[in-house]
Amino acid sequence: MSDQVGAPTSERIRFDDVHLGFGRGRQRLEVLDGVGFTVGAGEFVSVLGPSGCGKSTLLNLAAGFLRPDAGAVAVDGEEVRGLDARRGVVFQQYAIFPWLTVEKNIAFGLTLRANRRPTAEVREVVARYVRLMGLEGFEKALPKTLSGGMRQRVALARAYATDPDVMLLDEPFAALDAQTREYMQELLHDTSRQDRRAAMLITHSVEEAIFLSRRIVVLTNRPTRVHEVVDVDVAWPRTPQSRHTPEFVELRQHLEEVMRSMTLRPGREPREKEHR
Amino acid sequence: MTATVRRVLLPLAGIALALAAWWLASELDDRTPGPVAVLGVVGRGLVEPDGLLLDTRLSVLRVLIGVALGATAAVPVGFALAWFPVVRAMFNPLVSFFRALPPLALIPLVIVYLGIGETARISVLTYAAFFSAVIVIYESVAAVDDLYVRAGLALGATQLELFRRVVVPLTVPQLFVAVRVALGVCWATVVAAELVAAQRGLGAMMQDAQNFFRQDEVYAGIILIGLSALVMDKLVQLAMARTVRWQERVAR
Ligand SMILES: Nc1ncnc2c1ncn2[C@@H]1O[C@H](COP(=O)(O)OP(=O)(O)O)[C@@H](O)[C@H]1O
Ligand SMILES: [Mg+2]
Numbered sequence: 001m002s003d004q005v006g007a008p009t010s011e012r013i014r015f016d017d018v019h020l021g022f023g024r025g026r027q028r029l030e031v032l033d034g035v036g037f038t039v040g041a042g043e044f045v046s047v048l049g050p051s052g053c054g055k056s057t058l059l060n061l062a063a064g065f066l067r068p069d070a071g072a073v074a075v076d077g078e079e080v081r082g083l084d085a086r087r088g089v090v091f092q093q094y095a096i097f098p099w100l101t102v103e104k105n106i107a108f109g110l111t112l113r114a115n116r117r118p119t120a121e122v123r124e125v126v127a128r129y130v131r132l133m134g135l136e137g138f139e140k141a142l143p144k145t146l147s148g149g150m151r152q153r154v155a156l157a158r159a160y161a162t163d164p165d166v167m168l169l170d171e172p173f174a175a176l177d178a179q180t181r182e183y184m185q186e187l188l189h190d191t192s193r194q195d196r197r198a199a200m201l202i203t204h205s206v207e208e209a210i211f212l213s214r215r216i217v218v219l220t221n222r223p224t225r226v227h228e229v230v231d232v233d234v235a236w237p238r239t240p241q242s243r244h245t246p247e248f249v250e251l252r253q254h255l256e257e258v259m260r261s262m263t264l265r266p267g268r269e270p271r272e273k274e275h276r
Numbered sequence: 277m278t279a280t281v282r283r284v285l286l287p288l289a290g291i292a293l294a295l296a297a298w299w300l301a302s303e304l305d306d307r308t309p310g311p312v313a314v315l316g317v318v319g320r321g322l323v324e325p326d327g328l329l330l331d332t333r334l335s336v337l338r339v340l341i342g343v344a345l346g347a348t349a350a351v352p353v354g355f356a357l358a359w360f361p362v363v364r365a366m367f368n369p370l371v372s373f374f375r376a377l378p379p380l381a382l383i384p385l386v387i388v389y390l391g392i393g394e395t396a397r398i399s400v401l402t403y404a405a406f407f408s409a410v411i412v413i414y415e416s417v418a419a420v421d422d423l424y425v426r427a428g429l430a431l432g433a434t435q436l437e438l439f440r441r442v443v444v445p446l447t448v449p450q451l452f453v454a455v456r457v458a459l460g461v462c463w464a465t466v467v468a469a470e471l472v473a474a475q476r477g478l479g480a481m482m483q484d485a486q487n488f489f490r491q492d493e494v495y496a497g498i499i500l501i502g503l504s505a506l507v508m509d510k511l512v513q514l515a516m517a518r519t520v521r522w523q524e525r526v527a528r
Contacts (some may be wrong), residue, residue, distance in 0.1 A: 063430055085432025095427040099445045099522040108441075114432030144524045162431060 012166050012198035013039035013062055018071035020057060031057050033223035034071070039166070042196040046209035048255065049219030049227075050262045055202040059170045062200060063089050075166060085114045088164030092171040094151040096143050096158065103130065103139040105154050109162035129157035132191055149180040156188065160195075167192065167199040173208065185211050186240060193237050206255040210248055211238055218255065221262050230255070309492040317496040331481040332500050335470065338477065339462045339508070341398055346405025347458045351451065353406075354413025359439065375411055379404035379465045383472060392473040397466070404465040405458035412457050416450030417443060449523060452516035456509055463505045478504075 015037055021030040031054040039045045049055050060066040061073045064083040073080045075087060096105045103126050109115055110122045117125070130139055133153040143151055152172055159167060172188075173181045189212055192199050203209050209216045210232055218227040234247045242248055295311050302310035321328025356363045357371065379400050390396035420443050428442040470479025478497050485493035 065426065065429075083429045083432070085430075087430070089427070089430035091423060091427065093423055095423045097424060097427070097442070097445070098524065099448075099520070108428075109431035112432050112437055112441075113434060142522050144522065158431070 010041045011038040012041050012043075012076055013045075013200055014072075014074045014077075015058065015061070016072040016074070018058075018061065018068045018073060020054070020061070020066065020068050030223040032068070034225055035219070036071075037217045037226055037229060039198050039200050041198055043215065044192055044199045044201070044213050045215050045217060046201045046203055046213040047217045047219065048203060048206065048209045048259070049224065050221055050259065051204055053219050053222055054224045055204070055219065056170055059089075059168050059200065059202050062166075062168050063087055085109060085112070085162050086165045088159035088162060088167045090152075090155050090159050090167070090169045090172045092174050094143070094148065094155060094175075096151055096154045098143045101140050101142055102135055102146070102154050105143070106130065106157045106161050108158060115162045125161050129161055132160075133157045133187070147180075148176050149184060152176065152184060153187070156191070160191070165198070167197055169199065169201045171202050171204070174203075174205075181208070182240070186238075188212065189238050204259075206252055206259060207243070210234065210251055210255070211243060216255070218258060227258065227262075307491060309495055313492050314495040314499065317492045318499060321493075321496060328478075328481065328496060328500060331476055331478045331497075332504060334476050335466055335478040335501070336504050336508075338394075338397055338401055338466050339459065339504075342401025342462045342466070343405045343455060343458045345398070345402040346407075346462075347409040347455050349402075350406050350409035350413055350454065350458075354410045354454075355417055355439075355443075355447075357410070357414045358417030359443075371407065371410060371414075374403075375407040379407075379461070380468050383469065387473065397469050397474065400469055401462050401465055404461045408461040409454040409458040412450060412454035413447070416447045416453070420446050449516060449520045452512055452519070456512050459505070459508055459512065463501065467501060 015035050018032050018035045019030075020032040021028055023029055035054075035058065037045075047055050047058060057066065061068060062075065062080060064080045064087070067081075075084075097108065100108065106126045106129055107122050110117045110125060126139075130136055133156060135150065135153060135157065138146065138150065143154070146154070152175075155172070169188075173184045176184060185208055192212075201209070201212055213232050214236075216230045216232060218230065219225070220227045230251065232251065234242050234245060234251070298308075298311050302308045302313075318328065322332075323329075357367060358364070382400055382403065386396045386400055390399055424442050424446060425438060428438045433441065466477070467479040467482075470477035471483050474480040478501050482494050482497035485491075485497065
């Protein structure tokens with residue numbers, strides 16, 4: 001039935017009692033207040049939480065853009081100290097380079113010193129991801145001529161092309177229309193399922209989290225902790241029909257209820273004023 | 277159809293209107309030569325080998341050399357200011373000061389050190405081009421979208437790779453803008469510099485013409501300066517449109 005049964009044997013990403021705030025003095029904003037969870041090898045984990053609770057901050061920690069104030073962030077047992085091409089990142093905004101064609105965007109990482117490949121191999125990898133992401137015929141197109149969905153497929157291809165050990169995705173489909181978003185979720189599911197790469201997806205969409213993930217880490221409002229970790233018992237692999245199964249619908253109801261309660265009751269500690 | 281009207285006929289109508297107003301003014305005021313007389317001076321001047329053509333060539337050449345030297349020097353300096361916080365902290369106040377200083381204010385000083393020859397004029401123009409271009413380049417690098425920087429870093433780019441392969445391409449359109457700004461400042465400066473100290477050149481020509489009450493030549497000088505500046509600006513715009521086709525919002 002499934003590609004992989006039970007708990008993952010080894011962990012790839014580990015957040016260990018992570019604390020992080022921004023600013024100092026009266027401007028100080030405590031964001032992460034002891035967040036801990038793991039992403040196993042080959043596992044797809046979503047991080048779900050209300051807006052502003054620090055989801056992007058978590059991803060920035062895993063990517064190496066930020067360092068925690070306390071606690072530890074480790075990938076493959078190694079503390080994250082800075083950026084590393086072994087961790088692929090896809091951003092919410094279309095971060096593909098506007099001055100490069102589709103194929104040059106995809107090849108970008110492979111032409112950097114950190115992961116340089118022979119030209120023939122670069123061509124092969126680019127061709128593979130052009131095909132996987134359905135970008136045939138657009139190899140020479142400039143980003144300004146592409147739709148939002150296609151731009152994000154280029155961004156996915158570019159991140160996959162360097163063959164990172166883990167994928168970090170920060171609300172990659174949030175800016176897309178509903179139909180394109182579902183299609184992109186299916187595309188991402190098929191791609192990540194086939195290459196069994198560990199992935200951490202940031203999202204505020206319950207539907208997206210359930211559809212794509214083995215497990216969902218639900219965060220609280222700021223100062224943020226893990227509210228609960230949910231195993232997604234929806235048959236694997238997921239198909240468009242998965243969205244209508246009882247397990248899916250039931251979990252969606254539960255998580256939507258949790259998300260709603262957090263929106264209604266902002267702040268883990270009621271005394272604290274909402275910082276804006 | 278409507279596109280042709282908008283792009284060709286309406287601009288022509290605007291020019292015709294201006295010429296008509298000019299002609300009317302020349303009829304009413306005898307200090308003002310008419311368009312026909314002035315265009316005649318321009319036409320004759322451009323045929324004579326030693327006439328207006330020489331003045332125009334000299335002015336254009338001075339501007340070109342000034343912009344070429346100044347803007348070229350501005351590229352590394354602008355990038356260094358934007359990229360290295362230490363360089364910025366050290367030199368930003370100085371750059372701001374010299375940029376705020378009108379280049380013409382330096383002429384008395386330049387005359388003392390460099391005389392009134394070509395070196396003196398080119399120096400002032402280079403100065404004018406350099407400081408106007410440096411600011412544009414510096415600001416364009418500073419305004420590079422952090423998103424692309426982060427994307428480049430996440431793909432494994434080193435600082436040098438990030439600079440060469442992300443920052444520079446993003447800044448190229450602004451380099452053209454820098455050249456355009458430098459051209460504008462240099463035209464303003466060259467005319468004034470020639471008015472003060474030059475044998476030939478459009479500014480000097482106009483100064484002579486005014487001394488001998490040849491109003492038509494003054495008008496001819498104004499037209500040639502305007503046209504030369506306009507043509508150079510358009511050429512840079514054209515080069516920019518050809519070079520940076522990737523931009524979402526293509527400059528018109
Ligand atoms: N560099 C920063 N400086 C100051 N505040 C920040 C910074 N980055 C994020 N924040 C704040 O931290 C909180 C969490 O941000 P973020 O991780 O982007 O939330 P989200 O869960 O919506 O992705 C927000 O209130 C945001 O304003
Ligand atoms: Mg976010």
